[in-house]
Amino acid sequence: xxxxIDLARFQFAFVxxxxxxxxxxxxxxxxxxxxxxxxxxWKKEQRYLDLFKYWLKIFAVAFAxxxxxxIVMSYQFGTNWSVFSDKTGPVLGPLMGYEIxxxxxxxxxxxxxxxxxxxxxxKKLHFFATLMVAFGTFFSAFWILSVNSWMHTPTGFxxxxxxxxxxxxxxxxxxxxxFPYRLIHMLMAAYLTTAFVVVSVGAFHLxxxxxxxxxxxxxxxxxxxxxxCIAPLQLIAGDFHGLNTLEYQPAKVAAxxxxxxxxxxxxxxxxxxxxxxxxxxDYEVSIPKLGSLILTHSLDGEIxxxxxxxxxxxxxxxxxxxxxxxxxxxxxxxxxxxFASLWMRVKGILYSCRWYCRVLMFSGPIGFVAVIAGWVTTxxxxxxxxxxxxxxxxxxxxxxxxxxxxxxxxTFIITYFIIFGxxxxxxxxxxxxxxxxxxxxxxxxxxxxxxxxxxxxxxxVKKTF
Amino acid sequence: MISxxxxxxxxxxxxxxxxxxxxxxxxGIGIIYPFLTKKVDRDMAMNSVAPIWDGNETxxxxxxxxxxxxxxxxxxxxxxxxxxxxxxxxxxxxLRGVAFEFRWKSKSKKNIWDQxxxxxxxxxxxxxxxxxxxxxxxxxxEGRAYAGGWWDWLSPFSVFVxxxxxxxxxLLGSTWLIMKTEGDLxxxxxxxxxxxATIMLxxxxxxxxxxxxxxxxxxxxxxxxxxxxxxxxVPLLVFLTSITLFYALKKQHNIKPFLMTVFLFLLSFIxxxxxxxxxxxxxxxxxxxxxxxxxxxKFLLVGVVIFLPVILIYTxxxxxxxxxxxxxxxxxx
Numbered sequence: 001x002x003x004x005i006d007l008a009r010f011q012f013a014f015v016x017x018x019x020x021x022x023x024x025x026x027x028x029x030x031x032x033x034x035x036x037x038x039x040x041x042w043k044k045e046q047r048y049l050d051l052f053k054y055w056l057k058i059f060a061v062a063f064a065x066x067x068x069x070x071i072v073m074s075y076q077f078g079t080n081w082s083v084f085s086d087k088t089g090p091v092l093g094p095l096m097g098y099e100i101x102x103x104x105x106x107x108x109x110x111x112x113x114x115x116x117x118x119x120x121x122x123k124k125l126h127f128f129a130t131l132m133v134a135f136g137t138f139f140s141a142f143w144i145l146s147v148n149s150w151m152h153t154p155t156g157f158x159x160x161x162x163x164x165x166x167x168x169x170x171x172x173x174x175x176x177x178x179f180p181y182r183l184i185h186m187l188m189a190a191y192l193t194t195a196f197v198v199v200s201v202g203a204f205h206l207x208x209x210x211x212x213x214x215x216x217x218x219x220x221x222x223x224x225x226x227x228x229c230i231a232p233l234q235l236i237a238g239d240f241h242g243l244n245t246l247e248y249q250p251a252k253v254a255a256x257x258x259x260x261x262x263x264x265x266x267x268x269x270x271x272x273x274x275x276x277x278x279x280x281x282d283y284e285v286s287i288p289k290l291g292s293l294i295l296t297h298s299l300d301g302e303i304x305x306x307x308x309x310x311x312x313x314x315x316x317x318x319x320x321x322x323x324x325x326x327x328x329x330x331x332x333x334x335x336x337x338x339f340a341s342l343w344m345r346v347k348g349i350l351y352s353c354r355w356y357c358r359v360l361m362f363s364g365p366i367g368f369v370a371v372i373a374g375w376v377t378t379x380x381x382x383x384x385x386x387x388x389x390x391x392x393x394x395x396x397x398x399x400x401x402x403x404x405x406x407x408x409x410x411t412f413i414i415t416y417f418i419i420f421g422x423x424x425x426x427x428x429x430x431x432x433x434x435x436x437x438x439x440x441x442x443x444x445x446x447x448x449x450x451x452x453x454x455x456x457x458x459x460x461v462k463k464t465f
Numbered sequence: 466m467i468s469x470x471x472x473x474x475x476x477x478x479x480x481x482x483x484x485x486x487x488x489x490x491x492x493g494i495g496i497i498y499p500f501l502t503k504k505v506d507r508d509m510a511m512n513s514v515a516p517i518w519d520g521n522e523t524x525x526x527x528x529x530x531x532x533x534x535x536x537x538x539x540x541x542x543x544x545x546x547x548x549x550x551x552x553x554x555x556x557x558x559x560l561r562g563v564a565f566e567f568r569w570k571s572k573s574k575k576n577i578w579d580q581x582x583x584x585x586x587x588x589x590x591x592x593x594x595x596x597x598x599x600x601x602x603x604x605x606x607e608g609r610a611y612a613g614g615w616w617d618w619l620s621p622f623s624v625f626v627x628x629x630x631x632x633x634x635x636l637l638g639s640t641w642l643i644m645k646t647e648g649d650l651x652x653x654x655x656x657x658x659x660x661x662a663t664i665m666l667x668x669x670x671x672x673x674x675x676x677x678x679x680x681x682x683x684x685x686x687x688x689x690x691x692x693x694x695x696x697x698x699v700p701l702l703v704f705l706t707s708i709t710l711f712y713a714l715k716k717q718h719n720i721k722p723f724l725m726t727v728f729l730f731l732l733s734f735i736x737x738x739x740x741x742x743x744x745x746x747x748x749x750x751x752x753x754x755x756x757x758x759x760x761x762x763k764f765l766l767v768g769v770v771i772f773l774p775v776i777l778i779y780t781x782x783x784x785x786x787x788x789x790x791x792x793x794x795x796x797x798x
Contacts, residue, residue, distance in 0.1 A: 061566045067519060068562040072555050074529050078544025079551060085544075086609055089537020090757040094765035097534040100527050101772035108523045109779045112516025113786060120786050132779075162609065164537070166758045398545045399610050408552045415556050419563050426570040 005397045007405040008080040011412065013379075015072050017372055018416050022066030024371045027141055027187065028194025029059050030134040032222075033114075037127050047215050054215075054435045055198075058427055060115055065423045067108070072412070080405065084386050084396035091157055091165045091173060092147050099143030107136030138187075145186055149179035152378070152388050153248045165387070177248055181241035182378075188234045189374065191226060192334060193367025199223035200364025201431050203357040208434075215435040217351055220360065224350070228338035235331055239294075245381075246295055249388060252381030254306045255317035256324040257291055258284075266291040266303040274317040279307045315383045323376040330370040337363060469763065470756040473535040474745070476769055480531055482734050484524035486637065486727050491518045493638020495561055495586020496631060497657055498579065506650050507579065513645040513791040515565055520780055522558065534765050538609060538755040539745045545611045546604045547596045550618055554592035560585030587631065594630030598623030601740065602679055603748045622675060629668030633730065636661040640723040645791045651717075658714055658722055666707050669733055673700065676740055680748060683740045699736050703729065 033055055040048035074096075077085045113121060113129040121129070156172025157165045167173055202219030209216075246253045254260070258269040258281045268290035272281040292301040306314050337359065344350040351357075382388055386396045491514040501507050514521075532540045544551060564582035571578055595618060602622055605613035639661055642654035677684040686692045706728050713721035743751045756762065 061570075064519075064563055064566045067522070068559040071522065071526060071558060074526050074533075075544065075551055075555060077533065078529070078540050079548050082541035082545045082610070085533060086537050086541035089533055089540060090761040093530070093534025093537055093540075093757065094761050094768070096530050097527075097765045098768050100523070100530045101768050101776065104523045104526055105520065105772070105776045105780070108520040109776065109783055111519055112783050116516045117786055160758070164758075167760050167764065170764055398541075399612075400545060400548070401615055404548055404615050408548070411552065411556060415559060419559055422567060423563060426567060429570065 002402060002406070004400050004402040004405050005394060007402055007409055008397055008400065009393065011080060011405060011409045012076055014409070015069065015076060015412060015416075017375070018420060019066070019069040019073055020371060020375060021368055022062050022069060023137070023140070024190045024193045024368065025197065026059060026063050026066050027137040027190035028192075029055060029062065030130075030137045031191070032194055032198065033059060034127075034130050034134040035222075037130050041123060041127055047218050050215050051218060051435060054430075054433075056115065058430050061423055061427055061430075063107075063111065065420055069416075069420075078398075079408075080398050080400060081386070081396050082398035084391065087164050087391060087396075088151075088387060089164070091167050092150065094167075095143055095147045095150075095174065099140055099147075103136045103138075103140035103143065106139065107133050110136070141187060141190070142183060145183045146174050146176070146179050149182045150176045151386060152176075152182075152382055153178040154387050154390060159390075165390075178241075178244050181237065181244045185234070185237050185241050185374075188230050188237060189367070189371050192230055192234060193371055195223040195226040195230070196334075196363050196365075196367045199227070199360050200362070202435070203360035204431070205434050205436070206351060207354065207357050207361065209436075219435065220351065224338070224341040227334060228342050231331070231334040231338040235335060238328075238331065242295070245378075249381065250304050251306060251309050251313070252315055252320070252378070253295065254304060255315045255320050255381060256377060257295070257303070258317060258321045259291070259303055259305045260307050260317075261305040262302065262308055263305065264292070264302045265289045265300045266295075268294060272321075274321045276314070276316055276318050312384065315381045320377045320381050323373040323380070327370050327373040327377060330366050330373070333363070333366065334370075468753070469759060469766065470535075470752050472766065473531075473756065473762055474743075474752045476766075477528065477531045477535065478734075478738060480524055480527040482731070484521070484528055485734065486730055487521035487524055488518070489634045489730070490514070490637040490641040490723075491521055492561070492586045492590050493634040493636065493641065495582050495638070496590060496635040497638050497642075497654075497661075498583045498586070500653070500657055501650070506653070509646055509650060509791055510642060511565065511568070511582075513642065516787050517783060518562075518565060520783065522562070525558075535757055535762055536745055536752065536755040537757055539750060541609070542604060542606055542611045542746050542750070543600065546613060547599060547618055549615065550592040550596045550599065554589050554596065557585045557588030557590075557592060561589065586634075590631050590634045591627040594627030595619075595623045597630065597737075598626030601626070601676060601737070601747065604746050606746060606749050622679065625668075625675070626672060629665070629672055632661050632664040632668055633733075636665050636726050637723070637730070640726045643718075644720050644723050645789075647790050655714055655717060655722075659711070662707070662710055662714070662726075665729070666703075669703060669729070672733075673736065682748065686739055696736075696739055699732055699739070703732050706732065 033052060036048050036052040036055070039045070040052060110129040110132040113126065114133050117129065118126050150173055153176045154165070155176045156167065156169040158168050160166050198219050202216040202223065205216040206220065242253065242256075255274075257266075258272055258274050259266055260274075260279045260281060265288070267286035267288045269281060269284055269286040272284040272286070274281050289299045292303055293299055295301065295303055306317060340356065341350060344353060344356060349356075384392050384394070386393050494510050494514055498507065498510065501510055529540075532543070560581045562585070564578040564585065568576055568578035568582065599618035599620070602620060604611065605617065636658060639654045639657040643651055643658060646654065677687045687696050706725055710722060710725035710729070713725060741747050743753075745752045745755050
C-alpha cells in the first residue's frame with residue numbers, strides 16, 4: 001500500500017510540473033507581445049501588428065491554462081500540506097499575498113483589454129494594457145520565486161512556541177541568499193523557452209512555403225537574437241546559481257555532480273550511473289580535477305561528497321544527477337544554436353540553410369524540457385526538507401487519508417490530460433496558420449487538426465534523410 | 466475594539482464577498498446556459514463575461530491567499546476539512562475556465578466546450594455551497610489540526626446550501642444578462658430571473674431557519690433578547706429588497722434587478738457573518754487565535770492599503786470599457 005505522503009508528493013509534483021509549463025511560456029510571450037506592439041506603434045510596420053495578433057491568440061489559450069492550473073496550486077498547500085501552511089504561513093503567506101495583489105490582479109485586470117479592447121480603447125491605452133500584463137507576469141515570478149527561494153535558503157525568521165516560523169526582517173526574507181540567482185535564472189529560462197517556440201513556428205512555415213515569407217523571417221530573426229544573447233548569459237547565471245547552492249545546499253550539489261566521496265581536486269563526472277544504495281557511482285566517465293575547478297574555481301578545491309551526510313538527510317542522486325545533465329545539455333545546445341545563427345547571419349544564409357531551419361523547427365520544445373529538468377533538480381535536491389534544514393517533508397503533510405489523496409490525484413491526472421491536451425491541440429492548430437496569411441485566416445481556422453503539424457514535420461524528416 | 470486581526474477579518478470578508486458577487490454572475494451564466502438554446506444567445510452571454518471572468522476569479526485566490534497569510538491556522542484546518550468539495554470545485558473551475566477560450570476554436574456543431582462550461586459552472590457552484598454549509602455546521606479540531614473524518618462535509622444542510630447557491634448564482638447570472646443584452650434574450654433573462662428569484666428567496670428562508678438550529682450559539686444571536694435587535698434588520702431588509710426586485714423585473718428595468726440581487730447576497734452574507742463572528746473556524750477557533758503574528762499582518766496590510774484601491778480603479782476601468790449592451794462582433798481576438 002502506498003502512503004498518503006507519497007501520493008501527496010506525487011500530486012504536488014504533477015500539478016506543479018503541469019503548471020510551470022504555462023507560466024514559463026507566458027512570461028516570455030507577454031514580453032514578446034509588448035515588444036511587437038511597441039515596434040508596431042514606433043515603426044508603423046504591418047508585420048509587427050500581424051505577429052502581435054498571431055501570438056495574442058496563442059497567449060490567450062496558454063494564459064487561461066496557466067490561470068486555472070495556478071488556482072489549483074494555491075489550494076494544494078492547504079489541502080495536502082496543511083502542517084507546512086500552519087508553520088510557514090506567517091512568513092510565506094504575506095509574500096504570496098503580495099503576489100496576488102501586485103501581479104495576479106494586474107494580469108487579470110488588463111488581460112480583457114489586451115485581448116478584446118484594441119478597437120475600444122485606442123492604440124496607446126491598449127499598449128499600456130499589454131505592458132501591464134507583461135509586468136504582471138514579471139511581478140508574479142518575482143514573488144513566487146522569493147517564496148520558493150526562502151524554502152531553500154531560509155533567513156530573517158524566528159521560531160515561536162507553537163513551532164511556527166515568524167518574520168523578523170522582511171528584507172532578509174524576501175531577498176534571501178538564493179533568490180536573486182533563482183529569479184534571474186528562471187526569467188532567462190522563460191525568455192529562452194518562448195524564443196525557441198517562436199523560432200520553431202517561424203522555421204516550420206519558412207520550410208513549408210519556401211518563399212519570401214516576411215513574417216516568418218521576422219519571427220526567426222527576433223527569436224534568434226534573443227537566443228544568441230541570452231543562452232550564453234544563462235550559462236553564466238547558472239554557474240553563479242550553482243556556486244550559491246554549493247554554499248547553502250552542498251548536499252544538493254554533491255548529488256547533482258554524482259560525488260559520493262569527499263575529495264580534493266574532484267573530477268567532473270560526465271557520465272555514470274549513481275547508486276544511492278551503495279553510495280558510489282558506477283561506470284564513471286570523468287575529467288580529472290575539472291569538477292573542483294568549476295565548483296571552487298581552483299584545481300585542488302575540496303568538494304564534499306554525499307556520504308558525509310546521514311542517509312536520511314541526502315537528496316536522491318539517482319534522480320537529480322540525470323535531470324541536471326539534461327538541463328545543462330539543453331543549455332549547451334541552445335548556445336550552439338545561438339552561435340550558429342550569428343555565423344549564418346554573417347554568411348547571409350540564415351533563412352536559406354534548410355538543415356538549420358529543421359533544427360530550429362525541432363528545437364521548439366527544448367526550453368520546456370530544460371525548465372522542468374531544472375526545477376526537478378532544485379526541488380528534488382531540497383529533499384528531504386520543505387524548508388531546508390528545518391522542516392522535513394514528512395512533517396509537513398496534512399493529516400490525510402491515502403484514499404482521498406489518491407482519488408483526487410486520479411481526478412487531476414484525467415482532467416489535466418483532457419483539458420491541457422485539448423489546449424495544446426488548439427495551440428498547434430493555430431501554429432498551422434501561416435503568420436503571413438493570418439489576417440486572411442482570421443477566425444477561420446485551419447481545416448486540418450493539430451496532429452497534421454506533427455505529421456507534416458515527420459514527413460519533412462523523412463525527406464531530409 | 467479595533468485590532469489588526471479584526472481589520473484583516475474585514476479585508477478577508479470583503480475579498481470573499483467580492484468573489485461571490487463577481488464570479489457569482491459569471492458562474493451563473495454557466496448555470497442558465499442550458500436555457501439559452503440559440504447559438505447566438507450563447508455567444509452573447511459568453512461575450513458579456515469573457516473580458517472579465519479572469520479578474521473575477523482572482524478574488525478567490527485573494528480569499529485563499531489572504532486566509533493563508535493572515536490566518537494560517539484557519540487555512541490549515543479548513544482546507545483539509547473541505548478536501549473533497551474544494552478539489553471538485555477546482556476541477557469545475559478548470560473545466561469552465563478553459564471553455565472561454567476553447568469554444569471558439571472547436572469546429573464541431575455540438576460544441577463539447579459548451580457542455581464543459583455548463584457542467585463546470587454547476588459543479589463549482591454546488592461545491593462552493595457545500596463547502597459553505599459544511600463550514601457553518603462547524604469543523605472538528607484537535608490541537609492545531611483538523612480532527613474530523615473524510616465525509617464530515619456531507620450533510621443534508623450542506624447539500625441544501627449547495628443547491629441554494631446554484632439558484633443564487635443563477636439569479637446573479639440572469640439579472641446580469643438583463644443588464645447586458647437586448648430583445649429576446651433580455652426577455653428570456655427576465656423570465657428566468659423571476660423563477661430563480663422565487664427559488665432563491667425560498668432557499669434563503671429555509672437556510673435562515675435551519676442555521677440557528679445547528680448550534681446553540683447561533684440560536685442565541687438570532688432569537689434571544691437583546692441580540693435579536695441587532696440581527697432583526699437583516700430579515701426585514703431581505704423582505705423589502707425582494708419586493709423591489711420583483712417590481713423591477715416586472716417593470717423590465719435594466720440595472721436594478723442585478724443591483725437588488727447583489728443586495729440580497731450582501732444581506733445573506735451579513736447574516737452569515739453575524740452567525741459565525743468572531744469565529745474563523747466555527748465553533749472552536751476565533752480570529753485572534755488563528756491570526757499570524759502582528760509583524761506579518763502589518764506587512765501585508767501595507768500592501769493591501771497601497772494595492773487594493775489601485776486594483777479597484779483598474780478593475781472598474783475594465784468594466785467601464787466593456788460597459789453597456791454587448792455586441793457580437795466586438796469579441797474577436
